[in-house]
Amino acid sequence: MFSRTPRVFAATLAVAALALGACAETNSETPRTGDSRSGATFPVTVGSLTLDQRPEKIVSLSATATEMLFAIGAGPQVTAVDDQSNHPADAPKTDLSGYQPNAEAVAAKNPDLVVLSDDRNKIVDQLTTLKIPVYLTPAAQTLDDSYRQITELGTLTGNADTATDVVQRMKDDITKIVAEVPQRVQAPTYFHELGPELYTATSKTFIGSIYALAGLENIADAADADGTNGGYPQLSQEVIVQANPDFVFLSDVKCCQQSAATVKARSGWSGIEAVKSDQIVELDDDVASRWGPRVVDLLRTIVDATAKVTE
Amino acid sequence: MHQALARDPSLPVVARPAGLRKRWLAVGVLAVFVALVAGVSLGPVSLPPGSVAIELLNLLPGVRLDSGLTEREIAIVTELRLPRVVLGLLVGGLLALAGGAYQGVFRNPLADPYLLGVAAGAGLAVTVVLTLGTATGGALSGLPLTIPLAAFVGSLGAVAMTYLLGVAGGRSRSPATLILAGVAVSAFLSAGQTYLLQRNADSIQEVYSWLLGRLATAGWHDVRLVLPYFLLTSLVILLHRRELDVLSVGDDEAAGLGLHPQRSRYLLIAAASLGTAAAVSASGLIGFVGIIVPHTVRLLAGSSYRVILPLSLLFGGAFLALTDVAARTAAAPQEIPIGVVTALLGGPFFVLILRTARRVLT
Numbered sequence: 219m220f221s222r223t224p225r226v227f228a229a230t231l232a233v234a235a236l237a238l239g240a241c242a243e244t245n246s247e248t249p250r251t252g253d254s255r256s257g258a259t260f261p262v263t264v265g266s267l268t269l270d271q272r273p274e275k276i277v278s279l280s281a282t283a284t285e286m287l288f289a290i291g292a293g294p295q296v297t298a299v300d301d302q303s304n305h306p307a308d309a310p311k312t313d314l315s316g317y318q319p320n321a322e323a324v325a326a327k328n329p330d331l332v333v334l335s336d337d338r339n340k341i342v343d344q345l346t347t348l349k350i351p352v353y354l355t356p357a358a359q360t361l362d363d364s365y366r367q368i369t370e371l372g373t374l375t376g377n378a379d380t381a382t383d384v385v386q387r388m389k390d391d392i393t394k395i396v397a398e399v400p401q402r403v404q405a406p407t408y409f410h411e412l413g414p415e416l417y418t419a420t421s422k423t424f425i426g427s428i429y430a431l432a433g434l435e436n437i438a439d440a441a442d443a444d445g446t447n448g449g450y451p452q453l454s455q456e457v458i459v460q461a462n463p464d465f466v467f468l469s470d471v472k473c474c475q476q477s478a479a480t481v482k483a484r485s486g487w488s489g490i491e492a493v494k495s496d497q498i499v500e501l502d503d504d505v506a507s508r509w510g511p512r513v514v515d516l517l518r519t520i521v522d523a524t525a526k527v528t529e
Numbered sequence: 530m531h532q533a534l535a536r537d538p539s540l541p542v543v544a545r546p547a548g549l550r551k552r553w554l555a556v557g558v559l560a561v562f563v564a565l566v567a568g569v570s571l572g573p574v575s576l577p578p579g580s581v582a583i584e585l586l587n588l589l590p591g592v593r594l595d596s597g598l599t600e601r602e603i604a605i606v607t608e609l610r611l612p613r614v615v616l617g618l619l620v621g622g623l624l625a626l627a628g629g630a631y632q633g634v635f636r637n638p639l640a641d642p643y644l645l646g647v648a649a650g651a652g653l654a655v656t657v658v659l660t661l662g663t664a665t666g667g668a669l670s671g672l673p674l675t676i677p678l679a680a681f682v683g684s685l686g687a688v689a690m691t692y693l694l695g696v697a698g699g700r701s702r703s704p705a706t707l708i709l710a711g712v713a714v715s716a717f718l719s720a721g722q723t724y725l726l727q728r729n730a731d732s733i734q735e736v737y738s739w740l741l742g743r744l745a746t747a748g749w750h751d752v753r754l755v756l757p758y759f760l761l762t763s764l765v766i767l768l769h770r771r772e773l774d775v776l777s778v779g780d781d782e783a784a785g786l787g788l789h790p791q792r793s794r795y796l797l798i799a800a801a802s803l804g805t806a807a808a809v810s811a812s813g814l815i816g817f818v819g820i821i822v823p824h825t826v827r828l829l830a831g832s833s834y835r836v837i838l839p840l841s842l843l844f845g846g847a848f849l850a851l852t853d854v855a856a857r858t859a860a861a862p863q864e865i866p867i868g869v870v871t872a873l874l875g876g877p878f879f880v881l882i883l884r885t886a887r888r889v890l891t
Contacts, residue, residue, distance in 0.1 A: 301730065302730065302731075315727070315730065317727070317730050317733075318727055413735075414735075414746060415737075415745060415746060416745065416746060416864070440862065441862045441863055442863075447863070451862075451863045452745070452863055452864045453862055453863065453864070454572070454573045454574075454745065454857050454861065454862055454863070454864050455609050455745065455746060456572050456573060456574045456605040456609045456610065457573050457574060457861070457862035459574075459601050459604060459605055459609065460574040460601060460602070460605060462601060472731075473731060473732075473735055474735045475735075484746075484748060485608045485609065485612060485747075485748025485749055485750065486604040486605060486607075486608030486609040486748065487604075487608075488604065488608075489599075489600045489601040489603075489604050490601070
């Protein structure tokens with residue numbers, strides 16, 4: 219039975235290779251060079267990536283990148299997004315995976331630009347071999363990283379002007395929200411929960427910087443002072459209880475069914491200020507883990523939730 | 530040191546004088562006590578030992594002493610450390626007891642809940658429940674007993690597969706065959722689990738938080754969850770511990786003594802699998818306890834299962850509770866997953882057993 223397998227396998231491979239070869243060929247669409255919408259002129263270059271014409275079949279394997287693309291008006295140019303890209307609702311969600319990207323599955327969409335957050339499974343090399351342009355949007359460390367990615371996506375997709383507007387609006391909104399933060403003698407403390415196993419993020423992380431804008435103090439900073447955990451330590455329960463945070467923010471609501479009620483029910487947590495004063499904030503997991511335009515919403519949520527603490 | 534305890538003349542002398550066994554029993558009880566004291570006194574938050582002792586006394590009915598601790602510090606002692614230590618004692622005891630029972634049933638010094646594929650089976654079953662649970666909006670995983678039951682079904686299935694592959698499949702009685710079967714079953718089941726997680730990326734976090742370091746978030750509810758299974762498992766195994774000694778001589782001899790070797794074997798396998806499943810579902814995957822502890826006990830106190838099993842229960846509990854103290858203080862205020870600590874200790878130990886077992890068993 220097995221003696222015939224190699225031959226079948228080889229034949230399958232050959233067919234796949236032919237199909238891939240066909241995919242890799244430049245598609246013969248009418249070139250859109252000199253597209254005057256939003257003042258874009260191609261070719262454009264970002265870093266080492268040059269696009270000769272405006273991409274019309276973008277594949278995004280990053281939920282954050284999908285949000286950025288749609289925010290800057292590149293939505294109509296996006297043909298497929300990965301299985302985690304659930305915002306905006308009209309994004310063309312497929313079963314493509316960003317966790318385990320598969321070059322063949324991506325190539326089958328015949329994209330003229332692929333946007334990725336992580337280079338897993340050597341996907342960048344593979345797509346480059348297939349002559350498919352790839353732009354990486356790694357997880358932002360600061361807001362400036364977010365602004366840069368949005369701006370660069372604008373340049374690459376021929377939506378530079380809209381992207382500039384989006385970034386400016388984000389900056390204005392953030393300035394406005396930060397201005398509402400009450401002047402306090404003592405900053406309220408908080409614990410940001412990434413998962414029920416009590417992983418958290420320090421002020422050194424992107425999410426931590428958003429809390430800092432809201433004038434809050436992170437109880438986890440001492441746990442990863444030297445940054446060996448990349449800003450994401452796993453805290454002992456008793457350390458959290460002893461630190462007595464004024465607020466607990468949950469970003470494991472959807473993934474892991476945590477809620478204000480489950481936190482209150484936790485053994486030994488009843489004495490924490492956040493539990494006593496009912497200051498447990500259920501965030502949207504997605505908004506709290508992405509670095510796209512919706513960080514403004516996240517900051518708004520945090521500032522509104524903490525506004526009542528004024529002294 | 531002479532024992533004042535009178536020896537029961539009706540007991541057969543197995544390997545060592547009974548006085549020595551009694552002594553080890555005392556050491557085991559002492560070890561559990563030491564683990565208990567260390568477990569509530571030590572942690573990333575330093576509390577005065579005297580105050581901790583007073584708070585423990587306050588748990589007794591009618592005692593009301595002032596320890597000078599804040600409300601939150603009291604909660605750290607009674608709501609976080611104490612249940613965590615108790616859970617460590619229960620889970621460690623279960624894993625060591627199950628390991629010892631498997632070693633007796635399979636006449637194989639390398640049998641361990643993890644090497645037999647039990648943990649992988651439990652892991653796969655729980656992953657199925659959690660991924661289905663996410664798909665059904667938490668309706669399934671929200672039920673209190675779903676996870677331990679799934680873990681039990683999964684671990685029993687895995688043991689059955691390993692047993693059929695490794696023992697029933699051939700005439701071979703080599704310990705290696707069973708272990709290789711266990712490795713194959715584990716690999717197969719783990720692959721199934723990985724595949725499921727790939728298909729349900731949104732439950733990855735929940736599954737992994739369950740698989741790793743569940744002692745870190747232990748509370749009294751976990752203790753309540755494990756306790757009935759702990760009692761049932763240890764009762765069944767300890768009541769049948771003499772049969773393991775008979776089985777180790779041989780099936781024909783056991784039958785000659787009026788035992789039903791196959792029936793005893795299945796009962797012990799079911800009990801050990803239930804114990805492992807309860808341990809896994811309460812605290813995730815913690816390896817090597819089931820092999821380190823029974824073997825250490827065997828070296829110290831003799832090779833009779835009548836001795837090994839009760840001592841494994843005590844020493845296994847003490848071992849895991851103390852390891853957990855290390856896991857939460859070594860990198861304080863951060864946690865080290867306890868499975869990592871036991872594996873670091875267990876890996877080299879396993880090689881040691883393998884070398885000595887080769888001499889003994891072939």
